[in-house]
Amino acid sequence: xxxxxxxxxLFNKNTILKILKEYSGPIWIYQDDIIKKKIHQLKxxxxxxFAQKSCSNIHILKRMRKLNIKIDAVSIGELTRALxxxxxxxxxxxxxxSDIMNKETLQKxxxxxxxxxAGSLNMLEQLGKYSPGHRIWIRINPKFGHGHNQKTNTGGExxxxxxWNPELAIPIIKKYxxxxxxxxxxxxxxxxxxxxxxxxxxxxxxxLYLNQDIQYISAGGGLSIPYKTTDIPINTENYFTLWNxxxxxxxxxxxxxxQLEIEPGRFLVGESGILITKIHExxxxxxxxFTLIDAGFNDFMRPVLYGSYHDISIIPxxxxxxHTNKYIKTIIGGPLCESGDVFTQDxxxxxxxxxxxxxxxxxxxxxxxxxxxxxxxxxNYNSRPLIPEILIKNNIPKIIRxxxxxxxxxxxxxxIK
Ligand SMILES: *Cc1c(COP(=O)(O)O)cnc(C)c1O
Numbered sequence: 001x002x003x004x005x006x007x008x009x010l011f012n013k014n015t016i017l018k019i020l021k022e023y024s025g026p027i028w029i030y031q032d033d034i035i036k037k038k039i040h041q042l043k044x045x046x047x048x049x050f051a052q053k054s055c056s057n058i059h060i061l062k063r064m065r066k067l068n069i070k071i072d073a074v075s076i077g078e079l080t081r082a083l084x085x086x087x088x089x090x091x092x093x094x095x096x097x098s099d100i101m102n103k104e105t106l107q108k109x110x111x112x113x114x115x116x117x118a119g120s121l122n123m124l125e126q127l128g129k130y131s132p133g134h135r136i137w138i139r140i141n142p143k144f145g146h147g148h149n150q151k152t153n154t155g156g157e158x159x160x161x162x163x164w165n166p167e168l169a170i171p172i173i174k175k176y177x178x179x180x181x182x183x184x185x186x187x188x189x190x191x192x193x194x195x196x197x198x199x200x201x202x203x204x205x206x207x208l209y210l211n212q213d214i215q216y217i218s219a220g221g222g223l224s225i226p227y228k229t230t231d232i233p234i235n236t237e238n239y240f241t242l243w244n245x246x247x248x249x250x251x252x253x254x255x256x257x258x259q260l261e262i263e264p265g266r267f268l269v270g271e272s273g274i275l276i277t278k279i280h281e282x283x284x285x286x287x288x289x290f291t292l293i294d295a296g297f298n299d300f301m302r303p304v305l306y307g308s309y310h311d312i313s314i315i316p317x318x319x320x321x322x323h324t325n326k327y328i329k330t331i332i333g334g335p336l337c338e339s340g341d342v343f344t345q346d347x348x349x350x351x352x353x354x355x356x357x358x359x360x361x362x363x364x365x366x367x368x369x370x371x372x373x374x375x376x377x378x379x380n381y382n383s384r385p386l387i388p389e390i391l392i393k394n395n396i397p398k399i400i401r402x403x404x405x406x407x408x409x410x411x412x413x414x415x416i417k
Contacts, residue, residue, distance in 0.1 A: 003322050004313040004366050010034060011274070012395050019276075019390060019397050020315070020364065026277045026295035028375045030055075030400075032063065032393035034272035035371075039067055044240045047261040049095065051221050052078055054265025054372035055273070057389055059400035061085035064268075065093075072097055072117075072263055076105040079114060089113045092181070092216075097139065098123065099161060106130065117184050117218075119162050124169055128176025136173070137182040137218070140166050142202035146187050146195050146222075154222070155187045162186075166210060173212075181215045183207055186263065188222015191232050193242065200246035207250045216259045217250060219243045223267035227309050227369055234267070266372040273371025275300055276315075279363045282330070288353070289330040293365050296334030296341050298381035302373055304340055307347030310367045312354065317362035329353040332365070336382050343367070375401075385409055 005013045010031055019029065042048050049070040052061060056078060061071065062085045071087045073079040073096050087093045092115045099119035101109070109116060110131045117137040118124050127134050141162030145155030154161050162185070163169055173180050185203055189196035203217055219239075226233050239262075247260045277293040302308040312332070314322060331351050334341040344352040359365075378386055385404035390397050 002313065004315045004364070007311075007313045008368065010271075011392070015392055015395050015397055016276075016315070023388060023390075024278075025403070026275060026293075026299055026387045028370065028387065028389040029274050029276060029397075030060065030269070030272045030371055030389070030391045032272070032391060035060075035063065035269060036067065038268045038271070039069065041236045042240075042262055042264070042267075044236075044244075045219075045262040046259040047216075048268075049218070049261055049263045050268055051263055051265030052081065053376060055269040055374070056081055056376050057391075057400050058085045059391060059398075060269070061087070063391070069268075070094070070261075073114075074098055076108055079105070079108060079112075083112065089115070092135065095137065097184070099139075101126065110134075115181070117182075118169075121163060121168055121172060124172045124176070124178065128172060128178055132176045133179055135179045135181050137184045137216070138163055138166055138169050138180065139184045139186065140202075140206055142185055142187065142199065142206070144187075144198070144202075146189050146192065146199075154220075155185075166206060170210065170212065180212050182218060182261070183210075183214060183216075184218040184220060184263075186218075186220025186222060188220060188224075190222065190224035191234055193235075193238050196239065196242050200242045204246050204249050208253055213254050214250075214258065216261055217247060218261040218263055221262070221264040221266070223262075223264045225266055225270040225369060225372075227311070229311070268372075270369050270372035273369065273374055275367040275370040275374060277365050277367070279359055279361055279365055280335070282359065282361060289328055290333050291330045291356070291359065291365070292333050292335065293343075294335060295387070296336035296382065296384065297338075297343075298336060298379045298384050299334075299387055300343070300367065300370065300374055301377040301379075302370075303343040303345060305377075307345055307349075310343070310369055312356070313366050313368065314357065314359060315364040315366065317360065317364070322357040326358050327355045328358060330356055330359075336384075338382075380404075380409055383409060 049072050050064045051072045071082045073082050082094045089112050095115045097117040115135040119139040139162040141164050145153045187199045251258045277295040281292040283290045297304040332343045388403045389401040391400045
């Protein structure tokens, strides 16, 4: 088993050791170089729109804007983050995607003239009534889906997302003179290009059938990343070619160039992130060994929610070599008072034993590829404060979110007399 620094060359050893000296407790770390590299791989698309729900730290968002990326927001909180990070409502820099919205959100959207990607007919009614002429996209459910898990499926009869009969949107759009600028489908195909072709064909069919002159189409997100060493990385060339063909047919139909947008979250940030935790106990329980670390599923949710796999590596506290033939089989658990707080489980909640070298209390245990849906999914369960986030740029670590304090956590309640 390789230690962390042998496993990945993406992080400078001295920089990481410096961070470990300075901060205790679990920490999220992001590497700027990787984000830049991933953006570069998608440069053929006219517009890259970052799905910020995957990693919504304002400093990451600012960085994205600097790198010419536009932004997607799916809640009033994310909309506020986008504005605070400097994204402007002009040029559709911000698009609000949702299937419903409350009064407060509608108000904010109208006041700031935020382009809306509507996933339901009622959203169009709401918007039309108060803001005729508003710039909108419609999100279409192409009546089929794809997804590594029912919980992440975004199309078909088992998905709540998008408009099932987009032709019913047209009279509403006409009635309120809403300005339809684009068609959107977020299905995601990973590395399944046959499926992707089906999605692209569905987009062409819808665009021609609806026959509303538009300026944009969006390929949505859902580009996978290799979590396991055996996973195949996405071929962005294939991805672009299929979507570009679809775009060209639609451009030809409307006799002007349609802009092609892509909207990834995971692909841009997933591989840039790691979660560093510390081993606090190695416990024998009957025939099993539980290794307990200082991060729980309140910090890092994916393994518990989806049974997601994340590579694990070790930084030995005492610099000892891990090159030994001695392994232990162990289950990795967290500190939460909840038996499901286990990072090594399958999607049905069955606990899995993994092979680790002979570890010691005090060693660091690192989860890889946690940049997407890591920190942004954290909660305060067990009254645990949110943990710090650090961005490494040009080998210089910069804290981009400090640890939340327990006082801050209690304040909402203590304010009430
Ligand atoms: C979540 C989401 C994305 C990003 O999905 P990834 O799998 O992270 O690429 C893109 N668009 C919409 C509308 C989403 O909800």
